[in-house]
Amino acid sequence: MASALEHVSWETCLVEPRPDRALESYARRRMGVPVPSLRYFASVPWLARAVVDLHPELGLLMHLEQTVADALTLIVSQENSCRFCYAVMRMMLRAQGMSDARIERVEQHLSRANDLAPRTAASIAFGRSQSRVGPGGARDARQALRAAGIGEDEMREIAFVVASTDFLNRVHTIPAIPSRSLERMPDQLPVRLLRPLINHILQKHRFRGRATPLERAPLYPYARLVGAYAGSPIAPALGQTIDEMWASPVLSRRCKLLMLAVIARGLGCEVCALEIGEALQREGLDTPALAQILTHLDAPELDDIERLLVRFARETIWYEPAVLQRRARTLSAQLSGPQLIEAAGVASLANGLCRLGAMVLEHP
Amino acid sequence: MTWTAALVVALVFIAVLAGALWRQRRDQERLKAQLEAAAADLEQLQNACSRLAPAGVVQRLIADGIALDDAPGAERKVVTAMFVDLVGFTQMTERLEPALLVRVVNGYYQRVSDAIEEHRGQVGSFVGDGVVAYFGAIQPNPWQCDDAVHAALAMRAAIRAYNAELESEGLPPLAIGIGIDRGPGLAGLMGSRARREYAFIGRAVNLAARIQGLTRIHEVDILVTEALRAELDAGFVLAPMPAEPVKGFAEPVVTYAVRGRSESRQHRGE
DSSP: OOOTTTTSOOOOOSSOOOOOHHHHHHHHHHHSSOOTTHHHHTTSHHHHHHHHHTOTTBTTOSSSOHHHHHHHHHHHHHHTTOHHHHHHHHHHHHHTTOOHHHHHHHHHHHHOGGGSOHHHHHHHHHHHHHHHTGGGGHHHHHHHHHHTTOOHHHHHHHHHHHHHHHHHHHHHHTTTOOOHHHHHGGGSHHHHHTHHHHHHHHHHHOBOOOOBOOOSOOOSTTHHHHHHTTBSTHHHHHHHHHHHHHHOSSSOHHHHHHHHHHHHHHHTOHHHHHHHHHHHHHTTOOHHHHHHHHHHSOOTTOOHHHHHHHHHHHHTSSOOHHHHHHHHHHHHTTSOHHHHHHHHHHHHHHHHHHHHHHHHSOOO | OHHHHHHHHHHHHHHHHHHHHHHHHHHHHHHHHHHHHHHHHHHHHHHHHHHHSOHHHHHHHHHHTOOGGGOOOOEEEEEEEEEEEEETHHHHHHHSOHHHHHHHHHHHHHHHHHHHHHTTEEEEEEETTEEEEEESSSSOOTTHHHHHHHHHHHHHHHHHHHHHHHHHTTOOOOEEEEEEEEEEEEEEEEEOSSOEEEEEESHHHHHHHHHHHHHHHHTOSEEEEHHHHHHSOTTEEEEEEEEEOOTTOSSOEEEEEEEEEOHHHHTTTO
């Protein structure tokens, strides 16, 4: 049966897959099943691990009901038109024994706020607003969640589910990770026969989070954001991903910071912009140069890769798969495979973090 | 006898049940076909709407389930407005056959629209041979001024390439005039109950249209206002033009002709 996103145009994949046994077995250990996209991210290990570690159902949620989190993931992936993530979500639902018709009914049900419990409806409305409006709508979204009786802890988890889905959507969309085989998989006979077993394995690997202390105060930009999740398993997961991103040698630290700064400016996330601006100053970039870069996406201080990537970062802010993939294809002629993948990862993470920042941190 | 009667009753019951099930299944299939046809119609309608209003606006209206009568009011925004016009269009209408004229003009519209969309702008409307475009109207865009001038330069290049095609067919070349200004105003769906369009109302649109007219006087193709120049990247090469009076504005308006990007910036692959 045709998926709702079958008509979304999807480029041929921009990167070559590179099998990596260690990463693949890590993913299988954590999720129970192979993660088909992992080999495309293998040249940038922090990103490959983040694609696994930031899945909310793997022990990151303590307060939000898993069914609401699943609904949010489905809705945000649909909003963002990420064929890959949407195909994964549909496959999970098929593994749980749902027919295509039933999945369609669930989607229709989720689209009709009147049929849903007020808390679920408010959560879904929040997911949609963050995809469409971004941080600009955070204040109203927070109020709507509070009005529906959702507490602060649960709200932070909702924001995390939306941000992590947004990250996963972008990181699969930008390099056009192939989705066709995943879309067909649920209809294949071996998969249909093994469905109960697959479902059993998937369910066995999903678990609720437990209070986890944040062992050390983070020093990097986004420290306040990670600190806002102190006590939750989300904090160490986020902290480790951000730490590993800074440590990765593929793109320079300054280049990554510049990409983050452009996205923070484009999304109007003042808290993120402030922290990143300070970090860039520590990297030796003075205030006038930073102002020039952020205002015009260019400055004599930029090297060739930075110049390409600050412009690319800006293109990732508003989610249009065809535009994202077209821009990434242009970029692929000028960057190495690992550079392209890391650029996609940094831009995707920055978009998720800025949306998260606007939601969980009060702006000055 | 009793067994036979019971069997007949059972068979009749089964037949009635099978008939009911068959009817229900047929109805379901009919409803499903109707639903699919309605979905296809809606998709066609969405595609058609996308040609009448910026795609982002249509998607927001559909996704939010807003009836046009309840469409949200206009929002206050700072937007960069661009007005593009064909120079010498009236003479062209006299020289070309209508069918040929439509083909030539559609080619011009397409190239201008592509340049606008490539640089994150939205075509607001086609006014005769003119095109009104906005940058930063639908989504916030802190780089809207640079985007608008990049789009104007892309149009210049696209029309130059189009002219080479036209000349190879023995057709007259096209020339365009572009005016760009930036300022606050109201953006949103506006119009009567029967017909609405996405529009931006503000001094910037009027001034962009007026200074587009000045391109003939200054014999240049792209003019920007002082307000826009103040926000532009220093990498654009601008030439100041003498102040000229324009209709509806008390003071003569200072404009700048856009020559291009400085060579050092072009060497960086722009």
